[in-house]
Amino acid sequence: MSCGLxxxxxxxxxxxxxxxxxxxxxxxxAWARRVAQACARDGGDVLRGMSTRTEAxxxxxxxxxxxxxxxxxxxxxxxxxxxxxxxxxxPRRTDRVxxxxxxxxxxxxxxxxxxxxxxQRLPDGVGSRQASAGGRPPxxxxxxxx
Numbered sequence: 719m720s721c722g723l724x725x726x727x728x729x730x731x732x733x734x735x736x737x738x739x740x741x742x743x744x745x746x747x748a749w750a751r752r753v754a755q756a757c758a759r760d761g762g763d764v765l766r767g768m769s770t771r772t773e774a775x776x777x778x779x780x781x782x783x784x785x786x787x788x789x790x791x792x793x794x795x796x797x798x799x800x801x802x803x804x805x806x807x808x809p810r811r812t813d814r815v816x817x818x819x820x821x822x823x824x825x826x827x828x829x830x831x832x833x834x835x836x837x838q839r840l841p842d843g844v845g846s847r848q849a850s851a852g853g854r855p856p857x858x859x860x861x862x863x864x
Contacts, residue, residue, distance in 0.1 A: 722760035727752055774804040778811060788813035795819050 790813040793801035798820035805812040
């Protein structure tokens with residue numbers, strides 16, 4: 719999937735999850751808005767189908783394809799949220815779980831920088847949180863490992 723981002727917005731120096739000098743977040747918010755708007759505009763069917771619950775179902779499909787009765791995983795950052803959602807959706811298919819460096823899954827903390835159209839497409843808030851977090855490339859999946 720491509721959000722059709724302007725090349726100027728792809729520099730790794732822009733993808734930082736910390737404020738500028740004196741705690742200023744103006745540049746971070748402006749970048750996050752541009753990215754969220756581009757993904758809302760250009761994300762297409764793939765973006766509309768992205769959610770944490772969909773990702774958990776995809777992980778369960780991989781588990782089943784491997785013939786494993788249960789999944790053990792180590793989730794880091796966003797992967798902790800994916801892992802928690804997976805364990806909630808599939809408790810009988812979940813074995814050992816390590817959640818490390820968890821993210822805050824509360825999308826309300828990020829909704830002020832996310833266009834309403836994108837929030838509607840990603841109702842669990844994960845995509846909008848990713849697009850606005852600034853700490854990792856937007857519009858990509860999580861990091862739950864098997």
